[in-house]
Amino acid sequence: MTESPQPAVLPTIAYDLFAKLDLRVATIVSAEPHPNADKLLKLRLDDGTPEGRQVCAGIKAWYEPTTLVGRQVIIVANLEPRMLRGETSAGMILAASDLKEGAAPTGDGKPGADARDVLLLTVDRPVKAGSKVS
Secondary structure, eight states, rough: OOOOOOOOOOOOOOOHHHOOOOOOEEEEEEEOOOOTTTSOOEEEEEOSSSSEEEEESSSSTOHHHHHTTTTEEEEEEEOOOOOEETTESSEEEEEEEEEEETTOOOOSSOOOOGGEEEEEOOOOOOOOOOOBBO
C-alpha cells in the first residue's frame, strides 16, 4: 500500500482573522449547468435572507444538478461577489477533495476530475437556512 502525499499545511492565522468568515447553512433551491462554463454549476440558494443568493461552483464533474436540489450545504456567506463567466457568484460552497485510491496526477502535476472525489460539506440533520456555522 502506498501512502498518499500529505497536503501542504498553510501558516497559522490569528483567531480574529478566522472569526471574520461568515459560515452559514444554505439549502439548494435550484441547480443547473452554467451556460458559459464546462466545469461549473449555477446554484440558487436559500440562505435565510428574503432574496437568497446565486453561487457558481466547480462541481459539475461530481454532481448531477437534479441530485442537489433540497440539500443543505455550508457556504462562506461574506465572500465578495464576483463574475464567473458572465454569472454572479455571491459566496462559496465548501467541499472536501481527495485523491481516489491509486489515482495518479495528470501531465501538469494536478489530478484530473476522474482522479479525485469531491464531497460537499453538509450538516447531520436539517436546520434552518441561514443558521450560523461555528
